[in-house]
Amino acid sequence: MIALALLAAAQAAPAIPARIERLLTRAPVIDGHNDLAWEIREGANAKVETVDLKADTTKRPHPLQTDIPRARAGHLGGQFWSVYIPASITGPAAVETTLEEIDIVRRFVAANPDAFAMATTADDIRRIQKSGRIASLLGVEGGHQIDGRLSVLREYKALGVGYMTLTHSKSLDWADSATDGPRANGLSDFGRKVVAEMNRIGMIVDVSHVSDATMAAALAASKAPVMASHSSARALADAPRNIPDDLLRAIGANGGVVMVNFYPAFLSRQWRAWDKARTDYAKSVGVPADVYGPRSAAPLVAWDAAHPEPLVTAATVADHVAHVARVAGVDHVGIGGDYDGISGTGPVGMKGVDGYPKVFAELARRGWSDTDLVKLSQGNILRVMERVEAVAKASAGMPPVDATAPN
Ligand SMILES: [Zn+2]
Secondary structure, three states, X not given: OHHHHHHHHHHHOOHHHHHHHHHHHHOOEEEEEEOHHHHHHHHOOOOHHHOOOOOOHHHOOOOOOOOHHHHHHOOEEEEEEEOOOOOOOOOHHHHHHHHHHHHHHHHHHHOOOOOEEEOOOHHHHHHHHHOOOEEEEXXXXXXXXXOOEHHHHHHHHHOOXXXXXXXXXXXXXXXXXXXXXXXXXXXXXXXXXXXXXXXXXXXXEEOOOEOHHHHHHHHHHOOOOOEEOOOOEOOOOOOOOOEOHHHHHHHHHHOOEEEEOOOHHHHOHHHHHHHHHHHHHHHHHOOOOOOOHHHOOHHHHHHHHHOOOOOOOHHHHHHHHHHHHHHOOHHHEEEOOOEOOOOOOOOOOOOOXXXXXXXXXXXXXXXXXXXXXXXXXXXXXXXXXXXXXXXXXXXXXXXXXXXXXOO
C-alpha cells in the first residue's frame, strides 16, 4: 500500500507544473506593483532606449529583476508599472518627476510593441492578453505626487494612471503613512475629497503604505472597492505596512483586493531580524546596506558569508496568500510582487518576474482549485477594476471636486 501511495504521489507531482502552465497561459498574472521605471532612471540615467528588455537584464552592471524573457516565463499578462518618486521630492518638482516617470514607462512600452501595450480598463487588459502581450498600466505611489492639487490628480487620470497609493513612506497633512507619525489622524477633510474625486474619475484607491487609521478612513470614505497594490499580512510578519486581520476583513467587506508583496522583510519574521542585524552592522562600519550579494560593499559580503540569509521561499509567499484568502476571502487576494522595488532580493528562486508560477504550484499542492488560482492570478483585480469603472460611470454628470490642500 505504501509503495502504491508513493507511486501515486510521484505520478501526481509532475502534473502540477503542467497544470499551472496551462492555467497561467489561459489566465496570466496581473501584478499590482513593479518599480522598473525608477530602476531605469537610477541605473541607466533614464536612458530608456539603452536598456534592452528583450535581453537578460541580470547581466547588466545595474541588474534588473524585470525583462521580457523572464516576464514570459513567469506568465505575466498585466502589470501596474509604478511611477514612483521618493517621498522626499515634494512641491511642483514632485509633479515634474512623476511626468518623467510616466514618460519612462511609455518609452519602454513603445520600444517593445510585440511585448507590451498600454491599458487603462479591464477590457483593455483582456484584449491585450488575447493578443499575447503584457497589458501595461500606471500606478502613482504616493499622494505627495499630486502636490495638494486635484487638478493634477485628474490630469494623471487623463494620462492613463490607474491607481494612486494615498501615501508613500512619509505622512502628508491629509493622509498618514504606516512608517511615519500621524499628521491627519486618518484622512483630513481634503483627504476624503481626494478619495471622492478618485471614485468620481475611476482611479483605484490604493491603501498600501498607509497607516491603519488612514486605511480604515479610506475604506469608510470610498464608494468603490480599494486595492492594496503590494502589501502582505501583518499576522505573519510584523511590518508596520503589512495589513492587520481586522483591516483584511474590512477590505474583503469593501469588495477590494490585497495583492501580496514578495519582499522578504514583509514575509518573514526571521528575515526581518537578519536584515536589521545586517543594517546595524553596515551602519557600524559605514557602508550602505541597501543591496544584497555581489553589489554589496566588501565588509558586507564577508558579513553575509558569516550570517546566512534565512530561507524565504514560494511557500512563505503562499502562506501570506492563504492567510489573506482565509481572513479577507478568496475573492480578495492578488499578487503585487514589488519587483525592482526589492532589488537584489526576493524569495529563493523568485528573484525576478519569472518567479510567479512557483507560488501557484505551491498553492495547487495545498489543494487550491483552478477557479481560486485564476481569482488570484487576475480575476480579483479585474473585478475591482470593473467596479471602480462602474462607480465612475454612475458618477457621470457630477461636477469635479473643487478643493486644494490647505498649506
Ligand atoms: Zn512601495
